[in-house]
Amino acid sequence: MQALYAQLLVGLINGSFYALLSLGLAVIFGMLNIINFAHGALYMMGAFCAYFLLNIAGIGYWPALIVAPIVVGIFGMILERTMLKWLSGLDHLYGLLLTFGLALIIQGVFQNYFGSSGLPYAIPDELKGGMNLGFMFLPIYRGWVVIFSLIVCLLTWYLIERTRLGANLRAATENPTLVRAFGINVPRMITLTYGLGVGLAALAGVLSAPINQVRPLMGADLIIVVFAVVVIGGMGSIMGSIITGFALGVIEGLTKYFYPEASNTVVFVLMVLVLLVKPSGLTGRTT
Amino acid sequence: MVDLKTASAATTNSMSASGAPVLSVKNLEAWYGESHILHGINFDVNAGEVVTLLGRNGAGKTTTLKSVMGIIGKRTGAIRFDGQDIIRASSDKIARLGIAFCPEERGIFASLDVRENLLLPPVVRPGGLSLDQIFELFPNLKERLNSQGTKLSGGEQQMLAIGRILRTGARFLMLDEPTEGLAPVIIQQIGHTIARLKKEGFTILLVEQNFRFAATVADRYYIVEHGKIIDGFANAELQANMDKLHTYLGV
Numbered sequence: 379m380q381a382l383y384a385q386l387l388v389g390l391i392n393g394s395f396y397a398l399l400s401l402g403l404a405v406i407f408g409m410l411n412i413i414n415f416a417h418g419a420l421y422m423m424g425a426f427c428a429y430f431l432l433n434i435a436g437i438g439y440w441p442a443l444i445v446a447p448i449v450v451g452i453f454g455m456i457l458e459r460t461m462l463k464w465l466s467g468l469d470h471l472y473g474l475l476l477t478f479g480l481a482l483i484i485q486g487v488f489q490n491y492f493g494s495s496g497l498p499y500a501i502p503d504e505l506k507g508g509m510n511l512g513f514m515f516l517p518i519y520r521g522w523v524v525i526f527s528l529i530v531c532l533l534t535w536y537l538i539e540r541t542r543l544g545a546n547l548r549a550a551t552e553n554p555t556l557v558r559a560f561g562i563n564v565p566r567m568i569t570l571t572y573g574l575g576v577g578l579a580a581l582a583g584v585l586s587a588p589i590n591q592v593r594p595l596m597g598a599d600l601i602i603v604v605f606a607v608v609v610i611g612g613m614g615s616i617m618g619s620i621i622t623g624f625a626l627g628v629i630e631g632l633t634k635y636f637y638p639e640a641s642n643t644v645v646f647v648l649m650v651l652v653l654l655v656k657p658s659g660l661t662g663r664t665t
Numbered sequence: 666m667v668d669l670k671t672a673s674a675a676t677t678n679s680m681s682a683s684g685a686p687v688l689s690v691k692n693l694e695a696w697y698g699e700s701h702i703l704h705g706i707n708f709d710v711n712a713g714e715v716v717t718l719l720g721r722n723g724a725g726k727t728t729t730l731k732s733v734m735g736i737i738g739k740r741t742g743a744i745r746f747d748g749q750d751i752i753r754a755s756s757d758k759i760a761r762l763g764i765a766f767c768p769e770e771r772g773i774f775a776s777l778d779v780r781e782n783l784l785l786p787p788v789v790r791p792g793g794l795s796l797d798q799i800f801e802l803f804p805n806l807k808e809r810l811n812s813q814g815t816k817l818s819g820g821e822q823q824m825l826a827i828g829r830i831l832r833t834g835a836r837f838l839m840l841d842e843p844t845e846g847l848a849p850v851i852i853q854q855i856g857h858t859i860a861r862l863k864k865e866g867f868t869i870l871l872v873e874q875n876f877r878f879a880a881t882v883a884d885r886y887y888i889v890e891h892g893k894i895i896d897g898f899a900n901a902e903l904q905a906n907m908d909k910l911h912t913y914l915g916v
Contacts, residue, residue: 545781549774556772559734560786561760561833 382635383514389631390624391520391589394527395421397623398582399604400611401531402575404619405538408551409571412462412473417604418597419484420576423450424583425592426488429499439502439588446584447577454576458569466568481598488594496591523585530581531620534574538616547571606649612659622660685748687712687837687868688733693742694892695725695732702728704892705742710837715859715869717879720889721915726872727769729889730839733870734766735759746837761789765830769841769872773814773822779806782814783829793834802858803828820851827858838862839870844878856881876914888913 399417406414427446431437437445457480465472505519538544550557550564558564583597590596603626611622626645634641652660686709693706703725710716718726732740735756744752751759760766765786774782783796783806800807803824809817817825823843830838840859844852852875859869859882873879879886880903888896890913898906 542781542784545777545785548776549781549785552774552776553772555736555756556766556768557785559736559756559760559766560830561757561789562787563757 380514382632385631385635386628387514387516387520387524387631388634389628390524391627392630393624393627394524395582395586395600395623396604396607396627397531397620398527398578398585399600400608400619400623401534401616402578403604403608404611404613404616405534405578406572406575407613409547409568410458410462410466410473411470412465412477413470414572414575415474415478415601416457416480416484417477417575417579418599418601419481420450420454420597421579421583421586421600422488422592422594422597423453423484424580425499425587425590425596426492426583427580428584428587429497429592432499439584442584443581447580450580450583451573451577455569455573458572462572463565463568481601485594485598492594494593494595496593496596499587499592501588519588523589527582527585528624530578531623534578535616535620603645606645608659609649610645610652610659612661614658615661618659618661686710686745687747688870689743689745690729690733691743691745693729693732693740693744695728695737695741696739697728697737702892703732703740706732706889706892706894708887708894708897710868710870712868713863713866714884715863715871715882716885716887717871717873717883718887718889719873719876719879719910719914721913722874724889725892726889727841728892730766730841730870730872733759733839734764760786760833760835763790763835764837764839765833765835767826767830767838767840767843769845771822771826773817773825775813775815777814778810779812779814779817779825780810782825783810783832786829786833788832788834790834792836794831796832799828799831802831802861803854820847820854823847823851823855827855831862836866837868837870839872841872842874843871844873844875852878874914876910 399421403414403417406412424446427449428439428442431442431445432439461476461480462473465476501519505522508515508517538547546557546562546567550562550567554564586596607622607626608619610626611618626648629648630641630644633644640647688710690706690708693703694701695703706725706729708716718729720726728737731737733744733746735751735754735758740752742752743750746759746762746764749762751762774785777785783799805821806824806828809821814825815822827840827843843855847855856878859871863869863882871879871883880900883900885899886897887894888910896909896913
């Protein structure tokens with residue numbers, strides 16, 4: 379039983395990263411109509427940013443949770459303003475190719491300087507150690523990642539679905555021309571939205587640094603699964619991408635316990651099944 | 666009934682004092698991609714007037730409104746609003762000068778509820794209607810505040826589309842076929858609303874195919890054909906121009 383719970387926890391942690399990343403992808407896709415293949419590279423940059431903050435400036439984990447998403451988010455906004463902006467109105471394929479190219483360049487630069495092996499990032503003192511829950515041993519840092527990610531996801535959902543700002547965003551997703559004709563600066567909103575999605579990816583990167591080490595290719599490995607998650611959940615829905623993210627992490631964890639051989643493919647098998655039955659994804663909006 | 670006085674009193678209309686037209690369009694040409702739609706549109710709208718653009722389908726009426734609003738990709742000529750040249754301005758800037766647009770397809774957002782739809786257009790200047798004043802004009806909206814925007818009936822959606830731009834404080838409204846596809850009783854309600862807004866000093870540029878409806882609210886008419894203004898007359902000259910009008914509109 380211990381092993382089952384341990385796999386469930388691993389699943390929940392992976393699910394946290396899936397949720398944070400697919401949430402950002404969904405927000406970006408809704409507003410920019412771009413499938414952001416650079417998402418994994420930006421996630422990696424979040425982790426590296428935390429690493430640099432600690433090792434160069436002596437700034438620790440807690441400030442990094444805020445600073446890294448802002449720094450990487452600003453980098454994302456510069457990408458949007460200088461490159462992605464020109465793709466509006468074009469086929470998805472252009473955005474996909476451009477962001478894929480950006481991902482390769484960013485990862486290449488980091489690999490050039492840091493190789494492919496991982497750099498260590500210590501768990502902050504406050505979150506070291508673990509608790510015995512009776513039925514299992516819970517490393518505190520891992521519990522923190524799951525709960526914090528869930529809170530961030532729900533706050534993002536609230537921002538988009540329940541606030542005035544979110545209403546502007548949803549409206550601009552539907553009909554940017556009209557929203558702009560009401561006097562709202564839609565291009566600025568698009569830039570900020572991309573920054574938000576990128577910031578979420580960077581935040582996931584910081585959270586993952588103490589668990590997975592800091593590696594130039596950490597995002598490249600993860601992003602393939604995240605895209606499968608997005609396909610399963612459907613691009614249109616914020617809550618859908620959160621729930622699907624966590625659920626698929628758990629399913630992966632369970633598979634690791636019951637049938638380890640399939641644990642690396644289960645997400646893709648599910649993706650194929652969902653595509654066969656409901657091509658718009660489980661929560662995808664058709665309108 | 667609604668006291669819109671408070672709303673209009675708050676904005677002393679700087680445009681009406683000068684005597685110059687609020688909106689002046691000269692030699693306006695516009696393109697949708699490769700196709701040349703407007704071939705030199707000329708007209709004026711004075712403060713406090715209701716001016717109607719009449720014409721057949723595809724004549725260029727909607728394109729004219731969209732060009733003023735700045736949402737047509739390529740446009741040349743001169744559009745002056747409130748003394749400023751806006752031909753090159755972006756649509757968000759134009760909106761902030763005090764022009765509000767109610768599109769033909771109404772533009773109600775499916776992912777927003779009625780309240781969110783109402784609150785979406787930002788207030789661009791003081792003196793707009795309050796939500797209560799809008800509900801007094803369109804009581805139906807109050808009961809449907811939490812419904813999804815596109816779940817409303819066609820008439821209610823039109824009320825929402827007009828209501829939400831009254832909040833913004835813009836005093837120049839462009840309404841694109843507000844009566845299209847609506848039941849007579851709703852058309853009447855919208856007619857009353859337009860008459861009321863006019864009385865309160867709003868300036869309205871209306872596009873209509875429903876000539877009978879336009880005749881109940883308009884001060885002046887322009888006839889649009891093949892992307893040009895080919896004629897124009899005041900409401901008082903309507904009877905004298907009836908025959909011409911029938912020829913233009915093919916009714």
